[in-house]
Amino acid sequence: MAPSRRQLPMWCDDLDYGLRLASSQTAAARAHDALTTLDRLRHFSLPAGNDPRIDLEVSRAWNSLGDFKQMDVALAGAVRNAETDGAQLLLARARNQQCFVWRFLGEQQKAINACREAQRIYFAAGDRGGEADTLRLLADVISDSDVPGAMLFTSNHCQSSVKSDIFRAKPSF
Numbered sequence: 001m002a003p004s005r006r007q008l009p010m011w012c013d014d015l016d017y018g019l020r021l022a023s024s025q026t027a028a029a030r031a032h033d034a035l036t037t038l039d040r041l042r043h044f045s046l047p048a049g050n051d052p053r054i055d056l057e058v059s060r061a062w063n064s065l066g067d068f069k070q071m072d073v074a075l076a077g078a079v080r081n082a083e084t085d086g087a088q089l090l091l092a093r094a095r096n097q098q099c100f101v102w103r104f105l106g107e108q109q110k111a112i113n114a115c116r117e118a119q120r121i122y123f124a125a126g127d128r129g130g131e132a133d134t135l136r137l138l139a140d141v142i143s144d145s146d147v148p149g150a151m152l153f154t155s156n157h158c159q160s161s162v163k164s165d166i167f168r169a170k171p172s173f
Helices: 015-027 031-042 052-064 068-085 088-104 108-125 128-143 147-168
Strands: none
Touching (some): 015 031, 068 088, 088 128, 108 128
């Protein structure tokens, strides 16, 4: 059996292995297999069965199938479970993805709010990559209705980012 068709063994109780398998299945255009694998992971005993990474991976599988409504459902679970666990970076990733989904579902204000929350979490955690990705996504959301506003937003954030890099830079001597 090809690795992309491999199923989670019935005896397997390793959440990380299952998540990696589901990710590989999604990447190999086997999203339905990934959803089956992820459904098995949900049946793990608590707290593993409520791990927000399961919902994030479910969302990724639905994204590959182009089903934004199912993505939205999965991301609501990811947000709920990340908040319960106090997993701030997983919460930021879920809110970032909600911003993406809500943009395409025409829920602009919800998308903006989700992006802003994700950006705040990434900033507080010092995750500059996550913060930059979220700010770019937020500019995309704003540009759907206000291109000049999005350009100003992007320009302001680029300038403030350059200034903060100057202050964070270590002396070269």
